[in-house]
Amino acid sequence: MNDKERFADMIRKSKRIVAFTGAGISTESGIPDFRSAGGLFDRLSGRHFTGEETLSIGFLETYPQLFFRNYAEYFNFSQARPNAGHRFFARLEQAGKEVAVVTQNIDNLHQSAGSRAVIELHGNGTRWRTFETAEATETTQISIDAQGIQRDPQGRMVRPDVVLDGEMLDEEAMERAAAAIGAADMLVVIGTSLAVYPAANFVHYFKGPYAILLNRTPVPQSLNFQLTVQTDAGAFLADVWKEFFEK
Numbered sequence: 001m002n003d004k005e006r007f008a009d010m011i012r013k014s015k016r017i018v019a020f021t022g023a024g025i026s027t028e029s030g031i032p033d034f035r036s037a038g039g040l041f042d043r044l045s046g047r048h049f050t051g052e053e054t055l056s057i058g059f060l061e062t063y064p065q066l067f068f069r070n071y072a073e074y075f076n077f078s079q080a081r082p083n084a085g086h087r088f089f090a091r092l093e094q095a096g097k098e099v100a101v102v103t104q105n106i107d108n109l110h111q112s113a114g115s116r117a118v119i120e121l122h123g124n125g126t127r128w129r130t131f132e133t134a135e136a137t138e139t140t141q142i143s144i145d146a147q148g149i150q151r152d153p154q155g156r157m158v159r160p161d162v163v164l165d166g167e168m169l170d171e172e173a174m175e176r177a178a179a180a181i182g183a184a185d186m187l188v189v190i191g192t193s194l195a196v197y198p199a200a201n202f203v204h205y206f207k208g209p210y211a212i213l214l215n216r217t218p219v220p221q222s223l224n225f226q227l228t229v230q231t232d233a234g235a236f237l238a239d240v241w242k243e244f245f246e247k
C-alpha cells in the first residue's frame with residue numbers, strides 16, 4: 001500500500017479521530033508559519049528583539065504600540081480561507097466520523113471549514129478581549145487610537161484573545177484536548193514542529209492504534225508514528241479525499 005492508501009485505510013478503521021494541528025496546516029491558506037525560512041519568526045525579529053520575544057506578554061505590556069503594529073501586519077486573518085486540509089476534517093465529521101480538532105492555531109480556519117469540535121490551545125486571534133476582565137469585544141467594534149493602541153467602544157485597551165509566550169494555557173481547553181486525544185483511535189499530527197510546550201506534550205495522551213505524522217519537513221518524533229508522510233498537508237489530504245472518500 002502507498003501512503004495515501006494506508007492513510008485512507010486507517011481512517012476507515014477508526015471511529016474517533018483527532019487532528020492535532022499547527023501553523024503548517026494553514027500555510028496553504030497563505031498564512032506563514034513560525035519556524036520555516038521566511039516564516040513569522042524571521043519577519044518579526046529585528047535589531048533589538050527576536051521574533052519569539054515580540055510575541056510575549058512582557059513585550060505587549062512594555063511596547064504595546066509595536067505589538068499592535070506587528071499584530072495588524074502579520075496576524076490579519078480576515079482574507080484567509082480554509083484549504084483542503086481544514087476541509088478534510090470537517091468533511092470526515094459530516095461523513096459520520098467522530099472528529100475533534102486540537103489546534104495550536106489562532107486563525108479560526110478549522111471553524112470556517114465547518115469543524116464543530118475545535119479545541120484551541122492558544123486561543124483565537126480573531127477575537128479581542130479586555131486585559132483585566134477578559135470581556136470579549138466584537139472585532140468590528142475595535143478601533144485604533146492615535147497611538148496605534150486597540151480600544152473597545154468604552155475606550156479600554158484590548159488585546160487579541162490568544163495565549164502569548166509567558167502566559168498559561170486555558171485549563172478547560174487543556175482538559176478537553178487531553179480527553180479527546182486519550183479517547184481517539186486515530187491521531188493525525190499535521191503541520192507542527194512540536195517545539196512549543198506545553199502544547200507539544202498533548203500527543204502523549206494518545207493510546208490508540210493509528211498515529212500519523214503529516215509534515216512538510218522532518219520533525220523530532222517523540223511519539224511512535226505508524227505512518228509518517230513528508231509533504232504538503234492540504235495537497236495530500238485533497239488527494240486522499242478525492243481518491244478514497246468522494247462519492
Ligand code: NAD
Nearest residue numbers: 022023024033034035105106107191192193216217232233
Ligand atoms: P511552526 O512554525 O513551529 O511549525 C510548522 C511546521 O509545519 C513546520 O515543521 C513546517 O515544515 C510545517 N509545514 C509548513 N507548511 C506545511 C504544509 N503545507 N504542510 C505540512 N507541513 C507544513 O508552527 P507550530 O508548531 O504550530 O508552532 C506553534 C505556534 O505557532 C503556535 O503557538 C501557534 O499559535 C502559532 N502560529 C499560528 C498560526 C496560525 O494560526 N495560522 C500562524 C503562525 C504561528
